[in-house]
Amino acid sequence: MLRLRRAKLACNLILMLLMLNASAFAQTLTFAADEWCPVNCEPGSERPGYMVEIASRILEPLGYEVRYQQITWARALLFARQGRFDGVFAGTPEEATGFVFPSEAQGRYTIGMFVAKDDSWRYDGPSSLKNKRAGLIIDYGYGEEIEAAVNRYSEVVRTGGNNALEQNIRTLAAGRLDYMLEDINTFSYKAEEMGLADRFRLEKTFTQDDLFIALSPAHANSHEIAKALSDGMHRLRDSGELSQILQRYGLRDWIVPTSQGHSSKVPN
Numbered sequence: 001m002l003r004l005r006r007a008k009l010a011c012n013l014i015l016m017l018l019m020l021n022a023s024a025f026a027q028t029l030t031f032a033a034d035e036w037c038p039v040n041c042e043p044g045s046e047r048p049g050y051m052v053e054i055a056s057r058i059l060e061p062l063g064y065e066v067r068y069q070q071i072t073w074a075r076a077l078l079f080a081r082q083g084r085f086d087g088v089f090a091g092t093p094e095e096a097t098g099f100v101f102p103s104e105a106q107g108r109y110t111i112g113m114f115v116a117k118d119d120s121w122r123y124d125g126p127s128s129l130k131n132k133r134a135g136l137i138i139d140y141g142y143g144e145e146i147e148a149a150v151n152r153y154s155e156v157v158r159t160g161g162n163n164a165l166e167q168n169i170r171t172l173a174a175g176r177l178d179y180m181l182e183d184i185n186t187f188s189y190k191a192e193e194m195g196l197a198d199r200f201r202l203e204k205t206f207t208q209d210d211l212f213i214a215l216s217p218a219h220a221n222s223h224e225i226a227k228a229l230s231d232g233m234h235r236l237r238d239s240g241e242l243s244q245i246l247q248r249y250g251l252r253d254w255i256v257p258t259s260q261g262h263s264s265k266v267p268n
Contacts, residue, residue, distance in 0.1 A: 027063065027064050027065070028064070028065045028067060029055075029059060029064050029065065029066055029067065029086040029087075029225070030067040030068075030069060030085050030086055031052075031055065031066070031067070031068055031069070031080075031085060031086060031087050031088060031089050031213065032068075032069045032070070032071055032075075032076035032079060032080060032085040032087075032088055032089075033068075033070065033071075033073065033076050033088050033089040033090055034070065034071065034072050034073040034076065034162060034164070035070055035162070035165070036049075036089075036090050036165075036183075036186055037049060037186060037189045037190060037193075037249075038050055038185060038186070038189050038249035038250070038251065039051045039089065039090045039107055039109075039183075039185075039186065039211060040052050040068065040070075040089040040090055042070070043068045043069065043070050044068075047248060047249065048068060049068075049089070049249075050107065050245050050246055050248070050249050050251065051089045051090060051106050051107050051211070051213065052066075052068050052089065053245045053248075054106050054107075054213075054232075054233075054236065054242070054245060055089075055106070055213055055229070057232070057236060057241060057245065058228065058229055058232030058233070058235075058236065059225070059228065059229070059232070062228055064225075068089070069085070070162070071162070072138075072160060072161060072162060072164075073137070073138070073139050073140065073164075074138055074139040074160065076088045077091075077095065077096060077139060080096075080099070080214070080216045081096075081098070081099070081216065081217060081218065082218060083216050083218030083219055085216060086215065086216055086219060086222075086225070087099070087100075087213055087214050087215040087216050087222070087225075088213075088214050089213060090107065090109075090211050090212075091211070091212050091213065091214025092141055092209060092210070092211060092212065092214075094141040094143075094144075095139065095140070095141040096214040098217045099214040099215060099216065099217055099222075100214070100215040100216070100217060100222040100223055100225075100226050101212045101214055101215070101226060102212055102213065102215075102226040102227070102229040102230040102233070103226075103227075103230045104229070104230040104233040104234065105210035105211060105212055105233075105254075106211060106212055106213050106229065106233065107210070107211035107212075107254075108208070108209070108210055108211060108254035109183040109185070109186075109207075109208070109209060109211055110183060110184045110185075110205055110206075110207070110208045111142050111143055111146065111181055111182070111183060111184075111205065111206045111207040111208075112181070112182060112183070112184040112187065112202050112203075112204065112205045112206070113146075113179050113180075113181055113202070113203045113204040113205075113206070114172065114179060114180050114181075114182065114187055114200045114201070114202060114203065115172075115178065115179045115200065115201060115203045116172065116173070116175065116199065116200060116201075117198065117199055117200055117201045119178070119201075121178070121203075122203070123203050123204040126148075126149035126152065126153060127153060129149055129150060129152075129153035129154045130153045130154070131153075131154075131155070132153070132154045132155070132178040132179060133154065133155045133157060133176070133177045133178045133179075134150050134154040134155065134156050134157065134177065134178070134179055134180065134181070135157050135159065135168040135171060135172060135177040135179070135180035135181070136150070136156055136157070136158050136159070136168075136180070136181060137158065137159055137160070137164045137165065137168065138158045138159065138160040138164070139160075142181045142206070142207060143206050143207030143209075145206070145207075146181065146206040146207065150181070154178075157171070157177060159171075165182065165186065165187075165190050166190060166194065168180050168182070169187070169190060169191055169194060169196060169200075170194075170196075172200065173196055173199050173200075179203065181206075184202060184205065185251065187200075189249075213229055237253065237255070
């Protein structure tokens, strides 16, 4: 009986050591980005952003520990490119050139032009931007066509830093900008948070495209992680988990099935 107890104790001890060992050697993946709610919000908060939750839901069951560090977008791209981070949240091929991308997107965006609510001006093609003051964020991509028009006709004010979006919104509210470009969900989320949502209107929408967890070109396992993310998106979508995550942020899946059994993308 004593020997049996000792054997059970030894087995339990070995099992505990194996579990501790697996935990100790779990690979940590650190992703960086600036705040861009509802895609990626405050690290460690109850709602860190739907893309952060997607990454954790897919990668943590595979033995990865997902971490999220908030820095400026320009530094996030630079440091991830150098291999100091494993990737960035909310990346696009336009902004994160040379990065490794999953075949399935982890989000979607729509670029909108926002103006003061009482501004009677209307967008009527690129030339209507002449002599207007435009608010953009350093190293953000808004779509080649609208960016070319803005750069050609408008006086562009590019903002950087951790609070670039908030700064642009306050500057627009103060009348020191005539318009700004931003993802429509991100603008609405931040303006509501700031208590300024009723001060603006959406004048026009432009680029609509996919968002990704863009992986560092300096890391050998980036292609492996990209495949895991793509496979995981299929699993989350099929199981309904993706819709549950998005609903926490007041959003719906950007891909919906059609009556013919195919799928189509919808505006976010």
